Structures are given as C-alpha cells and as structure tokens.
Amino acid sequence: MNYTNSELMVVAAARELDNDDSVLVGIGKPNLACNVAKRTHAPDLRMVYESGTIGSNPSSPPLSIGDPVLASGSVSIEPMRNSFNYHLQAGRLDVGFLGGAQIDKYGNINSTVIGDYDDPTVRLPGSGGACEIAGHVDRTLIVTPHSARRFPEAVDFVTSPGYVDGRRGREELGLSGGPEAVITDLAVCRFDDGGEMYVDALHPTTTREEVRAATGWEIPFADDYGRTSEPTDEEVRLIREELDPDGLYTDRE
C-alpha cells in the first residue's frame, strides 16, 4: 500500500470519530481527519471551529480556523462569546482536537512556554481555546509528531489539562472527559485506568524501540498491543484528490 505517515495519522484520527459526534476541529490534520470521516463512515459529523462556525463544510482545505471557507455554507456562525459559552462550556461538543509543543505521560499539554514563564527559552502561541477544549469536551484527540523533546515525562507549563496527575486528579478538579488517544507518526497511544499513557498500537513499520527512543519516559505497551490499520485506497484517494491536493498537510513529494 502506498501512503505517507501523515496520511496514516489522518486516517487513524478519522477512525476515532463517530457519525453523531460534534467536533471542535483544528487546522491541518484534524481538519483532514474530520473530512475523511465525513466522507466515509460519519456523514453527519458536525464540524465546529473556534472562530464560531458551526456545521462547517469547507470546499477546500482551510488555512486557518478563521478561513472564509469555514463560514460559507455553515449552518450557523456564532460570535466568540456564544460559541465558547453555549457550545463548548455547556457541553454541547463531544470531541476536540489538540496539539502542543509538549505532551506528558498524563496527557497534559503545553502550548505556552518552554522553560520558565517569566523568562522563557521559547515563547509559544499560548492556549487560545485549547484549555477550554481540554476541559469541556468528552474526548480529546491529540495529533502530533513523536519525539523525546515533545514527549517529556512532565510538561514545563500546563496550558491544557489532561489527566493532571492521574484520573483521580482530573476528577477532583471537577472535570469530566479527558484525552482519548494520542496519534503520532509512530503509534496510537491511549490512557490506562490510572490516566497514564501507553502504546495501544504501533504503526505498520514502527518498532517498539523507535517509540521508546522517541518518548521521554519509559512508556508502557499494552500486553496485546496491535498494529494500526493501513489506510484504504479510497481514504488515500480522498486525501490526495479532494481534501489536500497540494499535499500541504500530508507531506507528499
């Protein structure tokens, strides 16, 4: 089968989505994943963006979450106050996509600073809506490249909470939901009963050693860990011909 790692990530993310989900989408791979899902197993998927567009149906890949193709043909456009208040905080959204510069073993995400907040080594963009997405949707999906730098045991700054210091830590804060899966270019990881990340499936050509080397702590593997299903011909065709013809997000030559 001919596909890139990025295409595999997109398809793996698409398979996490159900037909009746309302999804807070992000730009790039999450947007592609939602569109793949919508055109295969989840035609009724409702795509919502931080910019307040509800039920977007973009005709071309949006380059930002405020792109005009997300507004045209959507079912509603809410002012930001309303979309965060009535839709996100009130619990009307099922799934949210997140990324970040650092993700730790409990799925906490840092998109604020590397180093000290007041004297940062690297200043990152900040939360945007990520903190609220992490707190208010039922399932967060994290799509990110896999490297030891990106996967430290503990993040420098918690921008968006995962399982905090374990599932109980999250419950004590009064937060439901939490990270469901971390989809990387090497594997699909999930979270155990205590809220710690483990490897659930390796991508078809990945070795255990590669994942170990690219993770900043001794990440456990499920006893019966599997292999990620390869994209189908139709999924690859959708991405290449319709959704990302220029290969902006799926790094094709």
Add this chain to the structure above:
Amino acid sequence: MRDAIGHGVSDGDSVCLAGFTHLIPFAAGHEIIRQEKRDLELIRATPDLVYDQLIAAGCARKATFSWAGNPGVGSLPAFRRAVEDGVPTELELEEYTHFGLIAALDAGASNLPFAPLRGFIGSDLPDHNDNIARIESPFDDDDVYAVAPIEPDVAVVRAQRADETGNAHLWGIQGEVKIAALAAETVVLAVEEICTERTIRSDPNRTVVTSDDVDYVVHDPYGSHPSYAQGYYGRDNDAYIEWAEVASDADRVEAWLDEWVYGVENRREYIEKLGVDRLLELEPDRDYATPVDMGAYR
C-alpha cells in the same frame, strides 16, 4: 483614518484592534505606526501580523491576549523577540484563554465587576495573571473562575458596510467585534462600503454595532488586507507566509515597514502599490444569501 487615529488614540492607551482572522483592522494598525504612537497596550484574543508589526515598530508596551501566532503559518517573530529578548522593547504580557479574554471584554461591555466562567481549570495560567481568580458560587458549593473586566480606551472594529452614522452590518465570522465595541471608551468603525440607512433598516438582524456606540466612521475599502472581508476579498495567504520570513530578521522588518507603512501616505497608496492583479486574485465568486421577507406591517 488619519483623523480617527490622530484624535482617537493617545500614547499609553489600551487599544483593541478587533477581529478573529476576519476583518482585521490592518489599515488602522499601519496608521498607528505612521503616527508613531507609543506605550500602547494591545488587546485582542488573537494578536496576529498587525500586532507583530506594531510591536516591531516600537508602539507597544503590553500585550493582553490568548493566542499569539500567525494563523495557519506559525509564530509571531517580533512578538517573540520582544518577549524572549526585550527587542525592540520589553513587552509585558497579560495572558488568558480565548474564553477568558472574551469573558473579560464581556464584563467590560456589560458594566459588571467580573465575569464567571468554567475556564482555566487545571491550567497554570491563573498563577500568572492577577486578573483571574477562583470564586465560590453564592448559591451552592460549586466554584468557577472569574475574570476582571477589560475596558479598552479605544476599539477599532471593521464591518462590511455601515451608514454614515455608524450603524454597521457584518456577516461571516464575527469574533469579538461587538463586545469589543461595547467595552471600549472610543470606537473607530471602518467599513468596506458606506450604505444608506435604508439598507441597514432592511435587515436589522445583521447589524453588529449601532451608531450610539461609534465615534468615528471611516470608509476604508481593502482596509483589512492581508486579512479578508467575507464576500469582498479573500485572505492573502502569501502575505502571511511572507511576513514569517520578513519578521524573522529585524533588519528586514525595518525595510518592510519603510516600504509598506512609512513609505505610503495612506491606505489608498498601499492598495495602489499592492496592484490590481493581486486584488483580483483575492476576489471571490459571488454567492448571495437568500433574501428574507421582513414583511411590511402597517
């Protein structure tokens, strides 16, 4: 625009150039740079290129924000230089989440001492912002976060069209335009087209701000470029990508400002310099909304 910025914005002011990717007031930002305003507090959920340009030009002392990046492209080089290295000036940060900042503007717009929200829970952000506090519900044992009101000295908001008094129609992504205008002391409204009051009154559901709240109305076609105005022109993505390269080098930033801001008299010259080919490339096909029947009642 020259008069509106000249009279409306003073050194030291807190300024909100509103908009979420859509209808960003670039022309106003460039006019602020040309008039060499200093020590500004720049407020907006999503400071993007225009704030990066204001920071690079030395206009800013503080950024109040929730996501500082170049949408769809990457980071803001001038913002990062200011925060990481204090170049060209130190930049104080007051940082929120999107919902936190919008709620703070809403408190300002609503004349409330704070706004409650279920945000920030589990985040390290409240440790670094004194205007975020955890409060108990007066009615049960639930607790939430509160944010203090934000009331900008000046808001610049854009819309597609307005009548001469400042009743404005906006369609497409609305962002925080309305609450920014309601929260601010002085409001500059810039529009693609001036229309009749009759046009406004034909479709009152589309009105985002009314003349009572507007101090300056500016007819400012293409004033959002390289951002976009739904139905008028698209986002000039090449300009966003180009800024990422230009802004990575402080010397190139100076040259860029000399060419595109200081080197032009006003927005009209900027647009002429940009050229008709580029504008035509950004023009969308027409796609009208179905008219609604408001009915004629007597």
